[in-house]
Amino acid sequence: MGNTQKKLGIAMYVAFPAMTYVIVGSCIKDDSCIEVCPVDCIHPKPGAPDFETVEQLYIDPAVCIDCDACVEACPVDAIYAQPEIPEKYDYALDLNSRFFGELSTAEHTSG
Amino acid sequence: MTAASRTRPRVAIVGAGPAGAFAAASLLRACGDVEIDLLERLPTPWGLLRGGVAPDHQEIKRLEDTFDRQTLKRGCRFLGNVEVGADISHAELMSHYGAVIYATGAQTDKSLGIPGEDLPGSWAATEFVAWYNGHPDFRDLEFDLSARRAVVIGNGNVAADVTRMLTLSAAELARTDVADHALQALRESSIEEVVVLGRRGPAQAAFTSAELRELGHLDGVDLRVDAADVELDGVSQQWLAQEGTFTARTNVELLREFGARPRRADAERRIVLRFLRSPRLIGGDGRVESIDVRRNEIVRADDGMLRARPVDDEDRETIDCGLVLRSVGYRAVPLPDVPFDERSFVLPNARGRVLGSDREPLPGVYAVGWIKRGPTGILGTNKRDAEETVTCFAEDLAAGKLAQPANADREQIDALLAERKPDIVTVAGWRAIARHELEAGRRERRPRVKLTSRAELLDVARRAAPVPAAAHS
Numbered sequence: 001m002g003n004t005q006k007k008l009g010i011a012m013y014v015a016f017p018a019m020t021y022v023i024v025g026s027c028i029k030d031d032s033c034i035e036v037c038p039v040d041c042i043h044p045k046p047g048a049p050d051f052e053t054v055e056q057l058y059i060d061p062a063v064c065i066d067c068d069a070c071v072e073a074c075p076v077d078a079i080y081a082q083p084e085i086p087e088k089y090d091y092a093l094d095l096n097s098r099f100f101g102e103l104s105t106a107e108h109t110s111g
Numbered sequence: 112m113t114a115a116s117r118t119r120p121r122v123a124i125v126g127a128g129p130a131g132a133f134a135a136a137s138l139l140r141a142c143g144d145v146e147i148d149l150l151e152r153l154p155t156p157w158g159l160l161r162g163g164v165a166p167d168h169q170e171i172k173r174l175e176d177t178f179d180r181q182t183l184k185r186g187c188r189f190l191g192n193v194e195v196g197a198d199i200s201h202a203e204l205m206s207h208y209g210a211v212i213y214a215t216g217a218q219t220d221k222s223l224g225i226p227g228e229d230l231p232g233s234w235a236a237t238e239f240v241a242w243y244n245g246h247p248d249f250r251d252l253e254f255d256l257s258a259r260r261a262v263v264i265g266n267g268n269v270a271a272d273v274t275r276m277l278t279l280s281a282a283e284l285a286r287t288d289v290a291d292h293a294l295q296a297l298r299e300s301s302i303e304e305v306v307v308l309g310r311r312g313p314a315q316a317a318f319t320s321a322e323l324r325e326l327g328h329l330d331g332v333d334l335r336v337d338a339a340d341v342e343l344d345g346v347s348q349q350w351l352a353q354e355g356t357f358t359a360r361t362n363v364e365l366l367r368e369f370g371a372r373p374r375r376a377d378a379e380r381r382i383v384l385r386f387l388r389s390p391r392l393i394g395g396d397g398r399v400e401s402i403d404v405r406r407n408e409i410v411r412a413d414d415g416m417l418r419a420r421p422v423d424d425e426d427r428e429t430i431d432c433g434l435v436l437r438s439v440g441y442r443a444v445p446l447p448d449v450p451f452d453e454r455s456f457v458l459p460n461a462r463g464r465v466l467g468s469d470r471e472p473l474p475g476v477y478a479v480g481w482i483k484r485g486p487t488g489i490l491g492t493n494k495r496d497a498e499e500t501v502t503c504f505a506e507d508l509a510a511g512k513l514a515q516p517a518n519a520d521r522e523q524i525d526a527l528l529a530e531r532k533p534d535i536v537t538v539a540g541w542r543a544i545a546r547h548e549l550e551a552g553r554r555e556r557r558p559r560v561k562l563t564s565r566a567e568l569l570d571v572a573r574r575a576a577p578v579p580a581a582a583h584s
Contacts, residue, residue, distance in 0.1 A: 077170055
């Protein structure tokens with residue numbers, strides 16, 4: 001069920017590029033956000049195969065419920081609500097959707 | 112008090128950098144009732160967060176508020192200006208604490224092993240970093256910035272940091288907490304071009320895509336990368352498609368975008384990224400005047416890893432320059448009286464338990480951070496690393512494997528330190544330093560103005576906390 005919701009979410013995202021919260025490149029991967037997220041929408045998680053190689057964490061817009069908990073928890077203020085993203089992090093939305101785009105490809109191909 | 116303190120485990124953490132801070136926070140979360148002393152060689156805490164993270168990355172330096180909240184404000188003590196191995200020995204620590212956690216990091220740089228590496232004008236990038244960040248031991252270095260070209264060797268994030276610092280405008284630098292002496296020198300810098308040499312190709316560059324993107328978007332700086340240089344060889348193409356990380360793919364895309372950009376003739380400064388180039392020698396008569404580079408190709412080695420192999424052709428090149436910053440990695444140095452793995456440059460350990468020569472854990476001795484795993488990962492990596500070490504400590508504590516130290520009372524270590532280091536810096540002293548720096552920063556509209564000499568730091572700390580509590584005992 002979660003998977004269906006997620007795939008649907010990605011499809012919706014592609015059609016309507018609206019987003020809730022996004023993590024920018026100053027992320028230090030200390031996973032404080034993952035600890036507080038009530039819906040487990042921040043990836044990858046410690047222990048996941050790509051956790052050590054990713055340079056930052058990403059919020060799945062299809063699952064995020066806009067609760068703001070991660071923004072409060074981030075020790076380096078690397079998480080923004082979409083309307084508040086500073087100009088220098090303009091790229092973050094696109095990068096985020098590419099990350100989940102590739103992730104879903106990987107999920108599809110691995111069966 | 113005495114009886115109570117004997118039942119609470121007392122832990123010394125050696126090194127107050129990010130790994131030490133994460134370890135202290137993790138210990139307090141996991142064990143709660145534990146007394147922690149954070150020993151630090153400098154008068155100031157937070158290690159590379161203060162002395163490594165680039166001054167134009169102030170948002171990352173906010174992590175210090177979290178460290179402060181999770182450690183010093185929860186009763187963890189800061190004992191600054193104390194050098195373990197010089198002021199107090201490992202054996203003395205073991206006789207005063209139930210456990211000692213080493214978090215000393217990797218304090219030196221790797222060398223290139225090429226001729227001319229030691230010519231004046233050739234520096235470890237880490238020396239430049241420590242200098243511009245106001246580390247007291249590096250403030251007196253004199254970087255000659257009078258040439259028009261500098262060469263940075265390496266493709267990691269330290270290379271990106273020093274490249275930015277050499278090309279940021281004076282106005283941008285003045286909004287940071289760069290050390291005053293560096294601000295002055297960088298304002299007067301004649302450097303117009305920074306050439307960044309990568310041994311491997313664009314797909315293997317160790318920059319994070321965030322750092323690479325930043326290099327391409329600096330005000331008044333033209334980033335140049337030859338479009339032909341961004342064409343991937345067959346081995347790299349295959350690797351990128353099958354095994355490449357998200358960062359590697361993003362980097363290659365960014366580099367293609369940069370390669371296709373028109374040149375900006377009006378830019379005041381230039382960054383030139385070169386790939387598949389290794390330095391052969393640094394030349395000059397008494398000081399750096401040029402660097403010779405040769406070309407590499409990417410090959411798949413027997414172990415499946417991609418490596419850069421020198422191409423044996425006539426493609427040699429001499430780049431004129433007056434400054435070389437070598438950024439090819441950090442390396443840890445051995446600590447007195449503690450085992451050291453001379454091959455991996457770490458304390459031999461199993462999940463953070465330091466091992467003796469018989470490969471058995473030394474009771475009560477632990478490691479965390481770069482001295483445990485080597486200089487890899489980013490700031491947050493230390494949090495999970497610290498949790499692993501603290502889990503081992505908690506298991507050993509519960510199993511009764513930690514011996515009761517001979518001098519278990521806090522008063523005893525305080526008396527010893529008061530005798531050895533009358534100018535020890537406590538939390539109160541550090542808070543006075545921080546206040547002083549922030550106030551000076553407010554006057555100049557900067558995040559802070561750092562005190563950069565030991566004498567100044569100790570003076571400000573002493574005025575705030577004139578008599579260490581221990582002196583009464």
